[in-house]
Amino acid sequence: MTSARRLQGGGLIDRSRRIRFKFNGREYFGHPGDTLASALLAQGVRLFGRSFKYHRPRGVIGAGAEEPNALVQVGEGAYSTPNLKATQVELYEGLTARTVNGWPSLAFDIGAINNRLSRLLPAGFYYKTFMWPKSAWMRYEHHIRHAAGLGHTPSLPDPDQYDKRHAHCDVLVVGAGPTGLIAALGAARSGARVMLVDEQSRLGGSLLAAPAIIGGQAGLDWASEVEAELRSLPEVTILSRSTVTGYYDHNFLSVNERRTDHLGPVPSDTPITRERLWRIRAKQVVLATGAIERPLVFDGNDTPGVMLASAVSAYIHRYAVAPGRSGAVFTNNDSGYQAAIDMTNAGMEVRAVVDVRVKAGADVSSAVADLGIPVYLGHVVPSVQSGLQGLKRIELAKLSADGRDILSHKGLVDCQILAVSGGWSPVVHLHSQSGGRPCYQEGQACFIPGASVQDERSAGACAGSFSLAACLQEGADAGVSAAAQSGWPGGYVDVPVAAERVEAALQPLWEVPAGALAGDRVKKFLDFQNDTTASDIRLAAREGYRSIEHVKRYTALGFGTDQGKLGNINGLAILAETLGKSPGEVGTTTFRPNYTPVTFGAVAGRALGEQLFDPVRKTAIHAWHVRRGAMFENVGQWKRPWFYPREGEGMHAAVNRECLATRSSVGVLDASTLGKIDIRGPDASRFLNLLYTNNWDNLQPGRCRYGFMLGEDGMVMDDGVTTCIAPDHYLMTTTTGGAAAVMAWMERWLQTEWPELKVYLTSVTDHWSVMSVAGPNARAVIKTAGCDLNLDAEAFPFMSMQTGEVAGIPARISRISFSGESAFEVSVDANQGLSLWEAIMTAGRDYDITPYGTEAMHVLRAEKGYVIVGQDTDGSVTPVDLGMDWIVSKKKDFIGKRSLSRSDTDRPNRKQLVGLKTQDPSRVLPEGAQLVNTPQAERPVPMIGHVSSSYYSAHLGRSIALALVKGGLSRMGGTIYAHLMDGSVVPATICAPVFFDPENERTKS
Template identity: 50%
Template sequence: MSAQPARLSQNRLSQGGLIDRTQPITFSFDGKRYQGFAGDTLASALLANGVHHVARSFKYHRPRGFMGAGPEDPGALVRIGSDPATMVVNQRATEVELHEGLEAFPQNCWPSLRFDIGVVNDLMHRFLPAGFYYKTFMGPPGSWMFFEPFIRRAAGLGPAPSAPDPARYEHMNRHCEVLVIGSGPAGLAAARQAARSGARVILAEESAACGGRIFAEAEGDALIEGLAPRAWCTRVLEELADHPDVTLLTRTSASGYYAQNWLTLFENCTDHLPPSQAGNLPRHRLWRVRAQQVVLATGAIERPLVFNGNDRPGIMLASAARTWLHRYGVRPGENAVIFANNDDAWRSAFDLHDVGARIAAIIDTRPDPAPAHREAAQARGIPVRLGATIVATRGRRRIRSIDVAAFDAGGVTGKPERIACDLLCVSGGWSPNVALFSQSGGSLRHDEALASFVPDEARQEVVPVGACAGAFSLEEAVSGGREAGRAAAQAAGFVASATDPAAGETRDGAPPYRVAPAWELPSNRPKSRIRAFVDHQNDVTAKDLHLAVREGYGAVEHAKRYTTTGMGTDQGKTVGVNAIGVLSGVLDKPIGEIGVTTFRPPWKPISFGAVAGQHVGALFHPRRTTAMHDWHVANGAVFEIVGDWLRARVYRQPGEDFEAALQRECRAARNAIGVLDASTLGKIDIRGKDARVFLNRIYSNAWMKLEPGRCRYGLMTNEDGMVFDDGVTACLGDDHFHMTTTTGGAARVLAWLEEYHQTEWPDLEVFMTSVTEQWAVASICGPRAPELAADLFDDIDADPERFPFMSHASGHIDGVPARVFRVSFTGEISYEINVPASYGLWLWRTLMERGAPYGITPYGTEGMHLLRAEKGFIIVGQETDGTLTPVDLGMGWAVKKNADFIGKRSLTRSDTARDDRLQLVGLLTADPAFVIPEGSQIIASAREQSPRTPMIGHVTSSYFSPTLGRSIALALVAGGHGRMGERIHVARAGADPVPATITGTDFLAGLKDAS
C-alpha cells in the first residue's frame, strides 16, 4: 500500500482482511459518527469501534449484538436511511456494506437504544409465555382487545416506509447448464471444473467477495491444490473470468428453489454504493434461472449453545469471531472466553490469542478435545475447562463475566467459578446449510457423528457439495466440488475432467472436525430464573419449548408455530437444529425421529421491489383503450376499468357533477339519441358447417332455427347450470355467426368454446376467431335514432319496419363497410354500428356531427347500466355471481327443452330446482326518492330481531330512474318470483330498515312499448 493509512480505531488490526485501509469511510449509527474502511460491513465497522450493543430483541427488548457475521445473524437488525421513501428496515448489519455517508439507526426501541421502555416486557417475561397470543385470543372475551394495542406497540420490527419507492428493479431470465450456489472452496472448484467443459455456468456468491471461509480463517498450514487457499482462490477467479460462458454474480443469494430446477437469485446492485454512484443500475435484480444442473455449495452455519444467559451483546459464534479477525481485520474483544462442544471452535481461541487478545478460558463440554488443541492451548498458556458448562452470565449491554461449573448428565456438579471477560465465543457445532436442498424437495437425514441434518436423497438435478453435504474438510470440499462440477457438465452434455494432474496437495490447517452434541445445558440457578435462548430474534427460550410439549404441541411443526421458533426474519438460521435438539431431550426421543421443519423460500428476506421487477405502474397490467378513446378523453369522460379496458363511465360537462351528468345522458337516450362506445364487447367470429350445432350446445336457448340475417340473445351456463356469460349472436350465414360476449368475459368465453370443441366435440367442424379488436362499435339508441340512421347509411334501409328488431344488415357509411345490428340493451330503438377499428374514431366523430341536429348525446357505462336496469336487463357479474341459473334470473324462456346444452342436466338437480332459491326481482321503495345502497341486505320484517334477523336476499343494482322519476332496484330474493307485490324491508347500518315492494324487473313495462 502506497497511501498513508488512516488512523485505526481501537479494535482494528494493522493488517489483514479484505478491507482497504487507504479508503476510510465515514458513517453514522444512532446519530453518532464513526469511521470504517472500504470493504467493511456496518457490523465490522461498529465492532472496530467497540460497539457491540446495536439492537433490541423482538419480544422482550433485550439488548442484542452480533451473534453471526453474515446472513445467519439473528439479532443485529437496523434501519438504513431516514428518507420516508428510501429507508429500509430490518437490514442485517452484518450484510450492510459500508459506503460514504451511510446512516444507520437502531429499531424496536424507544426512546433510545440505551434506555428502552419496552424492556418492561423483559421484566414481565413470566407473564408472556409461549403461546401468549393464542391464549389471549382464546381467553375471556375482550382480553385480546385489551392487550392488542400494548402488544402492537411493544412487539414488532421497524416501521414501514411511508412514501412510494423511487428505486427501479428488474427481472433477468437466464438459462444455464450448471448453476453453482456459493463460492467457497467447493463452489469454486465445481464452477471451474464445469466451466472447463465449455458449459454455461452461473456462480452466485451471496457476499461481496468470493472465497467463502477461505477469507474467514487463518491460512496456517492449509493448502488447496498445492497453493495457499487465498492464492488458489485468486487463481480460480482469474480462470473463471477468462471463460466467456461463465457469469459470476456477487452480492447475489439464491432465494428460492422451485420445480424443475428453476431458481430465483436475488442480486443487490446498488445498496452498497452511495446514491451518487448508483448510476443507471437498478437497485435489485431478481434473476430467474433455469438450470439443467445445480451444485449447492452453500456451506454450513454454526450453532450457538443453549445455556442460561446466552444472549448478551459480546456473545458471538466462534466462527464469527474468526470472520471479524481475518476478513475484516477486527479484534472483537480483549479478554475472551471460548465455550464449545467441538474442536473447530478452539481455533478462535488461538487466532484471537495470536492477535494479542487475552484468552481467559476455553470451556469445552466434552472431556476429550483433540490432543493437538490441548497442546496448542498449553503452549499459549490458555486455561482449559473440560466437561464444564457456563451456568450464568453477567453484563447488560456487553458481557462482563461468566460463571463456569462442571456438569454431568444429572446436572451441575461443581462449584461455579466466575471468570471476567468482554467476549464470549460459543459454538454448538456446525449445521450444513440445507435450506436450498430442502426447498428443492430433497430429503434430509440425521447424521449422528455430525450431530446435524445432512442432505439425503435429491429429487431434482441437484448435488450438494462441501460443508453443505456435511463434508467439512478442505480436501473433501475441493475434491467433491471438482467431481460435482464435472458430473454436472457431463450430465448436461459437456465433456469435463475432474482431475488436474498438475494440481498439488489439498490439506486442512487444523485437526479434523469432531463434535459431541450438547443441546440444553444445565444451570445451578432456580428453574424460574433460567433463560436459555434458542431463538435470539423471536425470544424463544428452551423453557418455551418445554411448555409447548407440556401443552400438547410437541410435534416439531407444532412446537415451531406455538413458540414462533425460527419464524423471525432470519428464518431461524442459527435456531433449527438446536430447537430440535431441545425437543428431543424433552420428549426423550432420538433427534432423527423428531424430524425437521420445512424450509421455504426465500432463503432470506428479499425486497418487494425485486419481486415486482419492472411490473409496476403502467407496466403492472396492460390497459386497453378503444379507437374512440382520444375523443372521450377530450370530452370530459370519467373512466372506469372493465376487464382490461378503460371505458368512459360518464361525460361530465363543465360545472356538472357525476349524478347530473348521468341523469342528462339517460334523458337524452330516452328522448332523443344516446350514443355509447360499445367497442369493448367481446366479438368472436364462428365459422364451419357445424357452427350452428355447436352454438346450440353452448347456449342454453335454441339456435337451430335462427335464420341468416337474424340475431338472438343467448345465455351460457357452466356444467353446474350457473350463468357465466351472455350476449347477442348474429347469424350471418348457415355456417357463419358473429358472437358477442360481455366485455370482461371475452377471453374466457373464447377459451371455453375452444375447450369444449377440442376436448368434447372434436368431431364438429367449427372455427373460432377473436375479432374484438377488429371492430369498433358505436351503439345509437333513442326515439330519433332511426332518423339519424337513415341519414347515415349509404345502402341499408334503416326503417325499423323493414329493418326490424333483432336483425342485422351489412352495408356502408360514406363508403366505409359497416355491420349493423338492430339489438337493444336499453329498451329504445337501437342500431349497433360496427366498422373496421381503424374507422372507429371517424365513425364517432361522424355520428356526433350528423347527430347534432337530433340532439345526439354520448353516454357512458353508468348510463348504460341505468338504462338497462330500467328495462330489467341483467349484467352478468352485477346481477349474477356464479350461483344463479337462467331460471333464477327469470329467464326460463331461454332454456330449451328438446336438446342438451352445457349445464342443462344441472338445472333439474334437487338443489338447483328448489323454488326458494334466490331469484331476480324488481324492488320499488315506499319512498320514491330513496335510492337503496347496492349490496344492501333484504329482511322480511320492519324491525331487526334479536339475536339475528334472517337475510332473505340482497340488492344487486339500484338507481334513481330519470324516466320513471323515482328510485328503482334489482334484487335477489329467496323465492322472489312467487312473492310479487309482497312488502319486504331493506336493512341499513345504524338506521331503520326501509320498506319496499317486490315487482317485476321491467320497470318500463306499461310505460310504453319498447323498440
C-alpha cells in the same frame, strides 16, 4: 473517535478511504469493505441492541445472515429499512442506522423490567394470558406488539424502483465459497449456461473469513483466478449480493439481488432498480450453501462478547478487527481452536481454550500449545459475568464424563470475548424447500441433506463435509455431473490440493449444566431473537408438546427474522433429550421460503400503479374518450368510458343528461369491448344448439338472435347476440368480462368432448370497433354520415345485420339494441374505428348527438329490464329464475339443461328477478340492499332477497330497481322492505322488471 480495535494490517478493507456513518445518533467511521458490524466493533462498540422479550443487552454474535441480535434500522424517512442485520449492511458515506429494539434509549431500556419479571413470562405466556376472553385479544395485542416492536415501517411511499427478471440456465450453483466456485467452473467449462449466485459482496465464501492454501496459493487468490475464468465465459452469469430465497417446484428458484443497498439511497431520477427478484428455472442445481456454526447453550450465552468462533475469525481476517483485548474459546470440536490461534495472532491475549472433550485433535492441540494457550479438556463454561460493556469473565468448571453434571468449580477467567463453537449446522434450507428431508448424522451431530427429490445435489459443508479438501472434491464432482445431466457432458476441473487437519470427533453437548455461580435466574438461550431458552423447551415438553412443529409455535423458537439459523438445532436436540429420543427422531421443522426476508418492493417489482399493475385494455376510440374528459370504469381489464361530465357537472347530472339525450334524440356508445367470436364450419349451428338454451337451427343469414349460455350446473354463465353470416358462419358476442372464459370454454368442449364437430373458433374481439348509435334520431345520423344501405325499418328490421359502408368505411351494421331504442350497431376494422366514431360525431352534430358511458347504458337497459350477467346474476340464477322460460328449449339437449330439472332448481320459492319501485320515487336503493318481508321484526330476520341493480331514471322521473326475491314472480304488487346500513327501512312495491316500452315499439322502429 479512534479505531481502537482495528488491526494495523491485513483484512479485505481499504484503509486509504474513510466512510463516515452514524449509529444511534453518534458518528463513527469505517472503510470500504466494512460492514456496519465490523466498523462498530473496530471502534469498540459492543452493545448493538436489546432482546425482543426480556430486553437484555445484546451484541454481535455472528458475521453474516445468521445474526440474530444486531438488528438495525438503516436510512431515514422513505428510504428507511427495518430489521437489517448489521453483519450484512455494507457501509456507505452518510449511512445512518439505529438499533431497532430499545426504548427510550439503548442503554436505558424500560422494557428491561421484563428481564426481572422473566419468571412471570414463560413460554406460551401470551397465549395463556391474553387469549381469553377471545374478544379482548385485539385490545391487548396492540400493547404487546408495541412493547415487542422490531423496527419501524416507513410511513412514506417507497421512492425506490424494483424489478424482476426471468432466467433459465442449465446449472445453477448456489454459494460461491470454494465448493461453489469449483462446481461452477467444472460445469461452465462444458459450455453449459451456468449461474452462480452468492449473497456476499464478493466471492469466496469461507475463504474470506479464514486463511487457506489451495493448490499452493492463498485461497483468495485461487478464488480470484476461478472468478476471472468464469467471468470470461459467455454463458456464465454471476450474481453477487444475491440470496437464493426460495426453492420451488420443478427447479424454480427465487433470488433476491440487492443492487444498490451498498451505495446508499439512489436519486429517484436515476433509473436504477434497488433490488431485483430473479425467477430462475434451472435444469440442474448445485447447492453449496455451506454451514453455520452453532452456539453452545449455557447461562448467559447471550452476553455481549460471546460470539461464534468462526465469526471472531471472520472479524480478524476479513475486517482486520480484534473484537476485544482478551479472549477465550469454549468448544466441543476442533474448529473452535482456530479462533484461539487467530485471536493470538491478532494480538489478543487468549486465556483459555475450554474443550468439552477429554481429547482434542492432534493438529489443533499442538498449534495452541505452540502459542502457549492453556487448554482445559473435559471442561465447560457454565456461566459468565458481565459489566455495562458486556462480558468480563467466564466461569470454568469440570464436566462429568456423561456431560450431565458439573464436578467441580475451577474459578473465573477474565476475558472480553468468548468464542464459542458447538459444531456446525449444514445450511440444508434449500434442500428442504425442494422437498428433501434432512436426516440426522450422529457422528457430526448435525442434519445433512437426504435423498434429492428434484434435480439438485448438495456439495461441501452444506452436505456435512467440513474439510476444505472434501469441499473442493465434492464441488468439482457436483459441477461436472450437473452439467452432464443437463446435457453438457464436457465439463472438467482439476481438484487442487488443500491441507487437511487430523481431527478428533466432535462431542455433542446440547446444554451445559448450571455451575456453582448459578443464581435463580439461569437463562440459556437458544433463539436469541425471540428469547427462547432451554427451559422454555422443557416447559413445553412438560405441558405435553411432542412435535417440534408445535413446540416451535408454542415457544417461538425460530420465528424471528433469522428464522432460527443458530438456535433451531440446539432446541430440537434439547426437546429430543427431554423426550428420550434422538434428534433424528424429533426431526427439523419445515424450512420454508424465504431463507432471508424479502422486501415488498422486490415482490411488487414494476407491476405498480394504474398503468402497469395489470394490463389496461383500450379500445381504438380510447384517445377520443380521454380528450372528451370521460371518467373511466374498469370492466375486466378494459377501460370503458363511465360517463362524460361537462364542466362543473357531477356524475348524476351527466348520467341523467346522457340518458335523456339518448331517449329523446340520439346517443352513441363505444361497445368495442364486447367479446366477439367467429364461428365457422358445417356443424356451427349444431354447436350453438349445445351451447345456448334456445334453438339455432332456423336462424337465417343476416339475422341475429339473443342467447343464454349456462354452465353444466344450469346457472347463467354468459349472454349475448349471435349473428348468422352464412349457414356455416356465425359471429357470437359475449359479455366484456366473460369473453376469454367463454372462448376457452367453447374450445374445451370442441377439443375434449365433441372433436367430431367440424367447427373452428377465432377470437375477433380486437379486430372490430363497435359503436352503438341509439335513439329516435339514430337512423338520421347514420344516413347523414353516409350509408349505402336502405335503413328503413321494413328493409332493415330489428335483429338483422347487413354489410355496407358508413362514411366510406366498410362496415357491418346490426339492428341490435341494449338501450331499448331504435339502434344501429356499426362494426368496422378497428384501425378505422376512431375515424368512424369521429364521422358519426360530426354527422350527429345537428341532432346534438351525445356520447354515453357505461353508467347511462346501465340505466337505459335497466329501464327495459335487460339483465347484466354478473350483476343481476351471481352464479346461482337460472334463466327460469330470470323469468325467461321462453328462451329455454324443451326439445333439444344443451349444456346445463338437465340441471334445470334437479330438485333444487325446480322448486318453488327460488329467488326470482322482479322490478322494485320505491314508494318514495326519489329514493334510490343501494345495490346489494337486503330485502325482508316486514318493516320491523325479531332478529334474526329472514332475508328474502337483495337489490341487484338500482338507478334513478331521469326519463321515468323516479327510481327503479331490479331485485332477486324469493318467489318474486308470484308477489307482483306486494310490498317489500329494504333494510339499509344506516338503520332506515325503505318500503318498495314489487313489479314487473320492464319499466319502459314493454311492447318494444321503440327498438323495432
